[in-house]
Each structure stands twice: as C-alpha cells, then as structure tokens.
Amino acid sequence: AKMKKPDVKLVILGDMNVGKTSLLHRYIERKFKDTISTVGGAFFLKQWGPYNISIWDTAGREQFHGLGSMYCRGAAAVILTYDVTNWQSLVELEQRFLSLTDTANSDCIFAIVGNKADLTNLKAAAAETGEERESNGNLAGAQFPASPKMHKQVQPEDAVALYHRILRYKMLEEKCSPPAEAMCFETSAKTGYNVDLLFERVFDMVVPGILKKKTEAMSNTVDLEDCSDMQRTKLGCCG
Numbered sequence: 001a002k003m004k005k006p007d008v009k010l011v012i013l014g015d016m017n018v019g020k021t022s023l024l025h026r027y028i029e030r031k032f033k034d035t036i037s038t039v040g041g042a043f044f045l046k047q048w049g050p051y052n053i054s055i056w057d058t059a060g061r062e063q064f065h066g067l068g069s070m071y072c073r074g075a076a077a078v079i080l081t082y083d084v085t086n087w088q089s090l091v092e093l094e095q096r097f098l099s100l101t102d103t104a105n106s107d108c109i110f111a112i113v114g115n116k117a118d119l120t121n122l123k124a125a126a127a128e129t130g131e132e133r134e135s136n137g138n139l140a141g142a143q144f145p146a147s148p149k150m151h152k153q154v155q156p157e158d159a160v161a162l163y164h165r166i167l168r169y170k171m172l173e174e175k176c177s178p179p180a181e182a183m184c185f186e187t188s189a190k191t192g193y194n195v196d197l198l199f200e201r202v203f204d205m206v207v208p209g210i211l212k213k214k215t216e217a218m219s220n221t222v223d224l225e226d227c228s229d230m231q232r233t234k235l236g237c238c239g
C-alpha cells in the first residue's frame, strides 16, 4: 500500500510520565496499558474525513536527549500535556516546552491537557467502559472508590491562566483564537475520559487551515496555467 502523505502535523508535548504516549495509545488503539515502551514510533497517522493527520509523540526524547527545534516544525497544533497530580508538570510546560513551539506555524492552535484525571475525579475514574470493567475483574455496577485516590495539584483555572499567557507569548489575538474553555481539558488515558473529545476537537480546529492551504495551492496552479497560456499566445504572435 502506498504511504499516505500527511496533510497536517500535530505534536504532543510535556514532561516525562504525564501520559503523552498513553493518551495517543488510548485514542488510536482504544486501550490502556500500564507499561508501554516510550521509545516508540515517531508519529501516528489518523484519517479524519478526507484528511490525513499526523500526530507526533516525543518517543521518550523529552527524558534523555531533549527535543530539538525540528520536533514542532510546521505543526498546526500543539497539545501541551501535564499531570493533574503534579504541579511541576504544569510549570515545565511554560518553562521548558513552550519555547520549543517557536518553530510551529504562526497560527498554531494550542490545547492544554491535564491527564490522569481518574486519580482525582470520580467521574473520570468511572468513565471506564463496560468491556474494561469486565476485563479488570469487576462486576457491572460494582462500587467505585468513594474518594479520589490522590490530591489534585492543578485546577482547571490554572490551565486556563496558562492558556492566556501562551496566547500573549505567541502574540495571538484572543478574539481570533479558540476560547480557553474549548481548549483546556482534563483527561484520563486510563479510562478514556475526554480523550476522544480532546483529539477530535483539535482535529476540527485544524481542518480550516488544511482547506486554506489546499485552496492556495490550487490558485497557484491556476496562475501557472494562465502564465503558460499567455506564453503560447505570445509565441503564436511571433510565429
């Protein structure tokens, strides 16, 4: 089969262990594994309507080698991921990872994702599908834990505040950018909570950019044809 050419590039960024690879794995494979090799493939391709979307994972490089400027180059969207039980993981997004997005498109879209919500939020913990509950050995209708397992260190409003600071840093107009409420998420790769919502919202947000690029490419083709028509006429005159 012919290799599909991606129409658009998305990248997922954030500290080691926040669950970037798990989020992608959950979305693409519909599964959660406690240990997945973090040194995996460079990107996944997802067909979204007529478009091929590439989603890049850090392949563990955030841990050992750092990430070069190539990683975000040409990205139409950046998914900045932190762990809701780890304040430092939010701080790192701004201090370490934001500057890496300088090579992304100038109209790049940002999403901020607080993962591992199952540890702090009963609704997120309860989002497990029936199928998974069975394979985890629980009976349907079994009791969920009465209290969250861990202290929540990052609140949604902290992520929203970061989103506004990012727009300022990137010199993006608030009124031309998607609203913070639409682009800040709490997810669980473990239960699947909000995972489809996250990826599919980002996909929908990048589609207009793909269309714009295609339209521009098409009008360039028309211009070229016009040119060659003109040349033919000229040649005809001289003949």
Ligand SMILES: Nc1nc2c(ncn2[C@@H]2O[C@H](COP(=O)(O)OP(=O)(O)O)[C@@H](O)[C@H]2O)c(=O)[nH]1
Binding pocket: 014, 015, 016, 017, 018, 019, 020, 021, 022, 023, 033, 034, 035, 036, 038, 115, 116, 117, 118, 119, 187, 188, 189, 190, 191
């Ligand atoms: N409870 C919980 N654990 C998670 C979640 N997502 C990832 N993990 C765990 O966190 C660890 C790091 O996940 P990984 O996807 O490798 O993080 P990455 O380094 O950002 O790619 C692994 O042990 C995962 O099983 C989640 O939503 N909830």
Ligand SMILES: [Mg+2]
Binding pocket: 020, 021, 022, 038, 039, 057, 058, 059, 060
């Ligand atoms: Mg990883």
